[in-house]
Amino acid sequence: MKTILRLLVRVWFRFRAYNTDALKTRGPVLLVPNHVSWLDWLFLGVVLEDDWKFVAATSSARLSWFHRRVVFGSRTLPIDPRSPHAVRTMAEYLHQGGRLVLFAEGRISTTGALMKLFDGTGFLVRNTQAKVITCYLRGANRVRWVRHTGWTQWRPTVSAHFSPAMRAPEFLGQSNAAARQLTTQWLRDAMVRQQFEVEHAFGETTMPDAIRATARAIPGRVALEDATGDELTYRRLIMSGEALAAALSRALETEAPGRVGVLLPNVNALPVTLLGLWTTGHVPTLLNFSAGTATIVACARLAGVSEVITSRAFVEKAKLDLTPFADANVRIVWLEEVRDELAIADKARAILNWSLPRRTSSASNTAVVLFTSGSEGMPKGVELTHANLLANIRQSLAVMDLTDEDRFFNALPLFHSFGLTAGTLLPLVRGCATFLYPSPLHYRAIPEVVYDRNCTVMLATNTFLNGYARKAHPYDFRSLRYLVAGAEKVQASTLELWPRKFGVRVLEGYGATECSPVVAVNTCVEPQVGTAGRLLPGIEYKLERVDGVAEGGRLWVRGPNVMKGYVNAEPNARFQAGEGWYDTGDIAVIDELGYVHLRGRMKRFAKISGEMVSLTAIEDALAGAFPRYGLRTEVVVLARPDAEKGEALVAVTNEPRLTLADIRAALKTNGVSNLAAPRELRVVPAIPKLGTGKVNHRELERVVAAPKVTGAASISPEPNTEFALAESC
Numbered sequence: 001m002k003t004i005l006r007l008l009v010r011v012w013f014r015f016r017a018y019n020t021d022a023l024k025t026r027g028p029v030l031l032v033p034n035h036v037s038w039l040d041w042l043f044l045g046v047v048l049e050d051d052w053k054f055v056a057a058t059s060s061a062r063l064s065w066f067h068r069r070v071v072f073g074s075r076t077l078p079i080d081p082r083s084p085h086a087v088r089t090m091a092e093y094l095h096q097g098g099r100l101v102l103f104a105e106g107r108i109s110t111t112g113a114l115m116k117l118f119d120g121t122g123f124l125v126r127n128t129q130a131k132v133i134t135c136y137l138r139g140a141n142r143v144r145w146v147r148h149t150g151w152t153q154w155r156p157t158v159s160a161h162f163s164p165a166m167r168a169p170e171f172l173g174q175s176n177a178a179a180r181q182l183t184t185q186w187l188r189d190a191m192v193r194q195q196f197e198v199e200h201a202f203g204e205t206t207m208p209d210a211i212r213a214t215a216r217a218i219p220g221r222v223a224l225e226d227a228t229g230d231e232l233t234y235r236r237l238i239m240s241g242e243a244l245a246a247a248l249s250r251a252l253e254t255e256a257p258g259r260v261g262v263l264l265p266n267v268n269a270l271p272v273t274l275l276g277l278w279t280t281g282h283v284p285t286l287l288n289f290s291a292g293t294a295t296i297v298a299c300a301r302l303a304g305v306s307e308v309i310t311s312r313a314f315v316e317k318a319k320l321d322l323t324p325f326a327d328a329n330v331r332i333v334w335l336e337e338v339r340d341e342l343a344i345a346d347k348a349r350a351i352l353n354w355s356l357p358r359r360t361s362s363a364s365n366t367a368v369v370l371f372t373s374g375s376e377g378m379p380k381g382v383e384l385t386h387a388n389l390l391a392n393i394r395q396s397l398a399v400m401d402l403t404d405e406d407r408f409f410n411a412l413p414l415f416h417s418f419g420l421t422a423g424t425l426l427p428l429v430r431g432c433a434t435f436l437y438p439s440p441l442h443y444r445a446i447p448e449v450v451y452d453r454n455c456t457v458m459l460a461t462n463t464f465l466n467g468y469a470r471k472a473h474p475y476d477f478r479s480l481r482y483l484v485a486g487a488e489k490v491q492a493s494t495l496e497l498w499p500r501k502f503g504v505r506v507l508e509g510y511g512a513t514e515c516s517p518v519v520a521v522n523t524c525v526e527p528q529v530g531t532a533g534r535l536l537p538g539i540e541y542k543l544e545r546v547d548g549v550a551e552g553g554r555l556w557v558r559g560p561n562v563m564k565g566y567v568n569a570e571p572n573a574r575f576q577a578g579e580g581w582y583d584t585g586d587i588a589v590i591d592e593l594g595y596v597h598l599r600g601r602m603k604r605f606a607k608i609s610g611e612m613v614s615l616t617a618i619e620d621a622l623a624g625a626f627p628r629y630g631l632r633t634e635v636v637v638l639a640r641p642d643a644e645k646g647e648a649l650v651a652v653t654n655e656p657r658l659t660l661a662d663i664r665a666a667l668k669t670n671g672v673s674n675l676a677a678p679r680e681l682r683v684v685p686a687i688p689k690l691g692t693g694k695v696n697h698r699e700l701e702r703v704v705a706a707p708k709v710t711g712a713a714s715i716s717p718e719p720n721t722e723f724a725l726a727e728s729c
Contacts, residue, residue, distance in 0.1 A: 027096035033135035038145035122184030150404025241275025242350035258280030261308035381567030391560035392516035409455035417517035447472035463693035493624025552589035606639035625666035651678035
């Protein structure tokens with residue numbers, strides 16, 4: 001019978017099993033696979049020896065003759081999950097040297113992703129000292145016999161990947177209850193890490209190939225929609241990219257694999273342009289249109305860009321002056337003209353080729369050049385490879401239980417790594433729909449769009465979340481499953497406001513452009529309020545001691561998602577000398593479960609009377625502390641040289657009624673030391689921000705450094721061109 005079943009799954013599902021030598025491990029041993037379909041027992045049974053037993057609920061044996069005779073035969077260990085003796089039954093079998101298969105999730109996944117593991121698994125492993133083998137069933141979530149409501153196929157490719165036999169850590173010094181929970185967590189981490197490693201090793205190796213693979217599986221599903229009402233299915237997305245590639249190959253003078261600038265807002269044309277450039281072998285260089293023309297041209301020069309693709313309609317709406325591009329000998333390629341040059345042959349070729357595998361690059365080649373925000377200095381050009389982007393996408397998918405029905409809402413600009421990778425490329429690879437919105441600053445309109453489109457996943461920053469909260473109806477965000485915030489620290493007041501007003505939990509994440517960008521994230525399965533989440537699988541870290549900082553240290557990370565390098569010569573030399581380690585510049589504490597507790601950026605610490613004071617911690621204590629002045633009240637703390645104490649703190653606010661006494665009282669209420677109290681208060685009409693919502697500290701420092709005018713109530717910064725440009729899109 002086993003021979004027949006093995007032949008059946010080999011032919012029908014093209015089934016393969018990897019590292020089956022681990023299955024020869026002698027008992028007691030526990031095999032823990034993910035559980036995504038009714039056929040999981042079949043995929044495992046054809047490679048397991050006959051003495052392996054499957055743990056099965058006795059209630060399932062009563063379902064049908066098939067379950068009683070075929071599924072629940074001599075190879076099962078029936079238990080009653082509701083009985084307190086269920087774990088004891090399994091433990092007794094393992095104590096006798098048995099080998100068990102346990103679906104530790106306790107149920108077939110209803111999302112297609114890994115769900116929670118029951119704590120009894122940790123107790124079982126600790127009590128029996130059994131060796132553990134994890135198994136990742138790749139592709140089994142696409143067979144017809146599943147419980148999730150997403151798409152399936154009659155003949156998906158399925159494979160089983162077994163880990164080496166492992167022993168759980170002992171967790172000495174922990175109570176039995178804590179050790180049990182830590183063992184369960186260790187097991188789930190092993191399964192998550194295995195999923196990421198298998199997907200990265202066996203999946204597509206370049207971004208366009210990964211998106212094409214998804215398109216071939218679900219060609220008629222909606223991939224992208226934008227504010228113009230244009231809707232692209234996966235088939236149309238790929239065909240549009242193919243056709244545009246043919247036209248771009250004629251329009252561009254830059255030879256592949258040269259860098260080509262892209263200056264476009266969040267519309268469907270931007271992902272299509274990326275696909276077109278990848279297909280021609282060029283490297284898209286995404287330029288920050290909110291940074292001002294001078295900075296855009298400087299970034300283009302830094303990256304060696306001689307041509308920039310943009311749109312006449314966008315340039316007119318954003319009121320961009322492109323004269324400096326001509327002065328810098330940068331040629332403008334108008335997207336409208338490229339489209340007009342599309343020939344019938346281009347479209348016909350796209351129709352014929354859209355579903356064919358087309359390997360256009362290598363995983364180690366640069367996929368995109370992005371620029372850092374420049375909040376503390378001039379932007380740095382970051383080269384991210386196809387492998388970097390796909391690693392970060394697969395790391396994120398391994399820890400998030402996204403479904404086929406999830407619908408992303410992304411208003412974060414794609415020139416920002418958070419908006420590009422997490423908000424656009426990830427759902428395209430996963431097979432989810434994405435609504436692209438041109439500006440995150442439309443605080444009244446965005447909640448209406450999320451409500452109207454029933455979006456379930458939304459990305460934002462702390463600044464933008466506060467803006468939406470002021471304008472939105474309490475029912476607008478009812479459909480959200482995942483609300484992920486990053487790019488800046490989420491304030492405690494924001495974390496409290498959203499669940500109270502909208503019933504939506506804010507999941508804070510942490511990352512950097514250089515890391516593609518996600519380093520850590522809270523999830524629905526593993527949330528911990530007040531942290532930036534757990535480190536993603538495959539990421540190593542180390543903490544470098546900092547004088548004056550008693551707890552934690554300067555965070556360095558390394559992993560497959562960390563960049564290829566900088567375009568800038570000097571920073572790149574420092575990065576390459578570090579052998580792949582990236583210096584985040586952040587002071588952090590990593591607890592025993594891998595949760596990241598951020599204390600602030602190294603540059604945002606002040607040394608006062610010999611002690612290190614976190615400016616970010618002071619800002620957190622002041623956030624939401626002045627409700628009588630309204631939700632718009634912001635306070636940013638900067639440091640300036642001081643002859644007496646080394647450095648002194650200056651508070652900058654947009655609220656003219658706020659006083660130093662108010663600030664000091666709020667700090668005292670929150671238990672902040674007098675050492676951290678600002679000695680000076682400056683008032684500005686608006687806190688200058690970057691296009692991503694981050695505070696523009698360089699501009700604020702210029703304001704603080706300016707001489708204070710006698711009798712003046714405030715000092716005005718330069719016009720906030722970042723917000724003005726984004727608003728005009």
